[in-house]
Amino acid sequence: MEKQYSLNEIKSCPVEYILNINDTLNVLSGKWRLPIIGSVLYGKKRFTDIQRNIPKISPRMLSKELKELELNGVLVRKIHHTIPVLVEYELSESGKLITEVLDKMIEWGIQHRKAVLQKS
Amino acid sequence: MEKQYSLNEIKSCPVEYILNINDTLNVLSGKWRLPIIGSVLYGKKRFTDIQRNIPKISPRMLSKELKELELNGVLVRKIHHTIPVLVEYELSESGKLITEVLDKMIEWGIQHRKAVLQKS
């Protein structure tokens, strides 16, 4: 078993600090991750639904990003073995919590924009 | 004058929501941004100090990233017109607040790691 660190211990430990931030950044960075998460934020969606929500995404990119987000444990892919097959994507429990990070980002974004405007 | 939105209004408005998140993500993403911010987090540093903190960064990358972070208003570049010139980099007031976002990222990273481990 690996040692479990408390939040405070990790904050004072650069290596674990960086690992966790990178995990989170990996989920959010790239051109399409945020739009995809936004699309499934308020309920499960099908491939083409997401495609319609994000008009400029190619099916190749959508497929690729959905796969990675599923692999990361952020999205859950549900296959209904009906005829024809129906595939639905939704946020995992953990995926839903990413909104807390997003909210902090909005907060920082707003204050930063204000700060930058005041200087110029 | 542009209309100012409250945090709650922006949360319910996808466009402003996304803009602010992207601003924040732009400050944090890329291979070297986080290490650089980490290096100046506890006080101002000189070019070569940062380089020593991040052994694998090339001067080209460090110079490029420092410039962009300064342009974004996250870092402040201070030139001391001594002979020879001395240049110091430090986080702006707004830049210091990015730690709040980082803390949330650590929190999410830790809980996500646990969640993923429990499933496997």
Place this chain on the structure above:
DNA sequence: TATAGCACTATACTAAAGTATAGTAAATTG
């Protein structure tokens, strides 16, 4: 006078991320 430190810049390159376009296989609709 030679060597090293500081704060970079320039040029050329490779690797990763993203785009464009077409195609597949099964079923459904007119």
Place this chain on the structure above:
DNA sequence: CAATTTACTATACTTTAGTATAGTGCTATA
């Protein structure tokens, strides 16, 4: 029975991000 929908995959390409290596102009030190 031809066209459309769903959920993708394949191939080739371009763009962006990052690397490698060398060099600049200044000063300080041995």
